[in-house]
Amino acid sequence: MTARVEISLVRCEVRVSGQRAPLAGQTLALALFLAAERCPVSSERLGTVLFGSTEQPRRAAKVYIHRLRACIGRDAVIRRAGGYAYSEYVNIDVAAIESFVARTVDAPHTRASRAQARLLLAQLGAGRPDAVLAWGWFKPVERRLRRLALDLRALVTSA
Structure with a gap:
C-alpha cells in the first residue's frame, strides 16, 4: 500500500x-x-x-x-x-486551495464556504519561514499564495 x-x-x-x-x-x-x-x-x-x-x-x-x-x-x-x-x-495544498477558490468564486456563498475560506485564509496568513522566502524560485509561489489570500478575503467579506 x-x-x-x-x-x-x-x-x-x-x-x-x-x-x-x-x-x-x-x-x-x-x-x-x-x-x-x-x-x-x-x-x-x-x-x-x-x-x-x-x-x-x-x-x-x-x-x-x-x-x-x-x-x-x-x-x-x-x-x-x-x-x-x-x-x-x-496531495499538494495549493492545488486544493485553487480548486476551492475556482469552485466558489462565482457560486452562491454559503456559511460553510465562508467558514472554509476563513480557515484557508488563516493558514495562508501564517507566513513562510525566512529561509524559504530567501529562495529566489519561491518568489512566484509567494505571489501566488498572496493572490489566493486576496481571493479568499473577498469570499469571506462578501454578503
Missing part, C-alpha cells in the same frame, strides 16, 4: 501518513519546487534552479531525488515526459 503524501507550500512542509517528514535544506527545497511546478521538471533544470552553478547540476538533482524518494516513498516522485513530477496520489 502506498503511503499518503501531502506537500504544503503554505506551511513549507511535507507529511507522510500524517507525520511530518524530516526534510531540510536542499531536499526540502526540491520537494517544494516540484510541488510548485505544474508539469514535469528535467533534472538539468532542477539542478540549475536548486543548486545554481554546480558543475553537474543534473547529477546533483538525481542525488537529491534519490534522497527525497527515500524519505517520502519511491512511487511519490515519478519520471514523466523527460522530467520528474509527483505521482497522482501526492
